[in-house]
Amino acid sequence: MTDPLPPITPLPSDAAVGPRFLISDLCASLESYLPPEQVSEVYRAYLFGAEAHQGQKRRSGEPYIYHPLAVARTLGNMRMDYKCLIAAILHDVLEDTPVAKDQLALAFDSEIAELVDGVSKLSRIDFESRAEAQAASLQKMLLAMTRDIRVILIKLADRLHNMRTLGVMRAESRRRISHETLEIFAPIANRLGINSIRVELEELGFSHYWPWRHLVLERAVQKASGARQELLSTVETGIKRRLQQESIQGEVKGRCKNLYSIYRKMREKRRSFSEVVDVFGVRVTVDRVDTCYRVLGQVHNLYKPVPGRFKDYIAIPKANGYQSLHTVLFGPQGVPLEIQIRTEAMQRAAESGIAAHWMYKSGAQGAAAPANLANDWLQNLLEMQRGDGNPQDFLDNVKVDLFPDEVYVFTPKGRILTLKRAATVVDFAYAIHSDVGNTCVAGRIDRRLAALSTPLRSGQTVEIITAPGAKPNPGWLGFVVTGKARAGIRGFLKNLKAKEAEDLGRRLLGAELSVLGVDLDQLPPARMSAYLKDAGLPETAALLTDIGLGNRLPALVARRLAGGDGDTAPAVSEDAAEPHPHRFAIRGTEGMVVSFARCCRPIPGDAIAAVFSPGRGIVVHRQECRNLGSLESKRNKRLDVEWAAEPDGDFPVEIRVDIGNRRGALAVVAGVIAEQGSNIENVQSQDRDGQTSTLEFLVAVRGRKHLARIMRRLRQIPLVMRITRVSR
Incomplete structure (x- = not known):
């Protein structure tokens, strides 16, 4: 249930924060990293887009072309290539103007036309509901993203500007768009490691979807920040002094966790605001990886670490390529504080994620990791699509993978796999390969046999046992948690x-x-x-x-x-x-x-x-x-x-046994059933009057003769009073 909306003060849009950002400003900023001929092509795209959108206005009343310009500005700040910028300026012409895809390809090239088409929504004419149209459009966009990752970067920049100017929309539209942003687009930005966009999307989505909760939490943080400012300053000064003593060059900076992250942690872990220990923290940025571990030793000498709260995301990066050392310390006055330690390259990758692939093509350390991990995720999307082509099911499976609270497990050869928390042996099998998942029959966890439904914990080594004739069981859908496994089974x-x-x-x-x-x-x-x-x-x-x-x-x-x-x-x-x-x-x-x-x-x-x-x-x-x-x-x-003359297999049947209420009676009955070659699939016990109990068994039999043999043998037990076959 959502909160009632307070009176809306429109969030500052590009038009409200000062002089409007014009094409001349965009071209001037692009000249810092693009050659003049490519900047000219971007300007030509602006003229094409302005003519196509001639007479169109946004709900705020401004000419429509300012929106594509704002999208291109965000991507220009990410130092994207000129074709991506052109596609950003033209990203709405196929959807909102008479321009056709082949016209676009003729005016520019097929690569730009494909990028624009990938971002464009599907027509809602062919769909029965908004939800179905949304699922199909997102499926189209995500599959286009697997061919060219720039599709999703344009869409994220597009959504970011729409969220910045959302205040002019009706309350119902604000809620709907904010919910979609928090459910789909912010998690995608997180999955691709683009922290700068992810944080702003979450903040804007949170403020529009839960405005009262956002306001209350914002006030709580402001109140707490006054009390914590002196403490943070003390910790910063202490760490800087210690680094100087050890001749370590680095930047020490206090930080505050964004409001939506605080809210999610409070809700998911059922904690009050005062119990969230990493609302405020300190980030230390250094030059090299080995320096990170030297700094970790120094801060642990300076303040006592909280047991069990150290995480090494440098040795084992997150699924989106994020790398850093995280530790929680007992700071001054015993107040817990989180310290993050990372290199400059890791900081750039944390902010830009997959976009660092374009920003730092010179080979800066850490730029390739998010790109490689993003490509792995994109391949998983393709496998999900092949496994389940229904748009809504596909979108549901993608949502599962967009909220990874990870565990890190090892293959027998030492390869690390990152899986969603509560992932099972079957999830692990599908993470290796769909064929392994389809034919798995059991697993070994740390060399011990384990059932397929066993949840995994970080640090375990998992081996999958397969059989050529094995196939997935529909019951697996009841415990798998990853989208790839669910799509593969379905x-x-x-x-x-x-x-x-x-x-x-x-x-x-x-x-x-x-x-x-x-x-x-x-x-x-x-x-x-x-x-x-x-x-x-x-x-x-x-x-x-x-x-x-x-x-x-x-x-x-x-x-x-x-x-x-x-x-x-x-x-x-x-x-x-x-x-x-x-x-x-x-x-x-x-x-x-x-x-x-x-x-x-x-x-x-x-x-x-x-x-x-x-x-x-x-x-x-x-x-x-x-x-x-x-x-x-x-x-x-x-x-x-x-x-048939010779039916094959075992068939479930229910029998009810009335028995004297004695210790060990259930074990005696179960033992007799097992002796007769039958497997007990379920059992329920009900005490009737203190003297007798009713046991209901679901047993697997080969036929009536087998069932008669079991019932005949059960009647020989002295405690058994009556046996009947159950029909409901």
């Missing part, structure tokens, strides 16, 4: 389900056609093509998959293909005649498209019937199941089935 299961549905559809349709004296494999191609055309399906495989998933009834399709008049529409009909008595054999190996109803838990040997369930395939019930009675009015959805 993608594999989606493809597997489609294959299983096609196989089941072929069996169902073949069985129905055989009753009509027609062989599916010898069906005239013209007849199948005519049906596919009427049904709007591209190929036979799609028809079979539809049948297997329960979206089309095989009896109706078979009558149409055999030359009858039954199926006159591609959708499942409610008014079709009753199915013929031919029975379909259930093997137990059909996979996800054949499921067994939990209400009655059918097992081999039971008389069974099945029901078509759109999207799921067929659901098998026992014939006496009372839930089948509610389907009598829809007889066309019923399928007469029987068990």
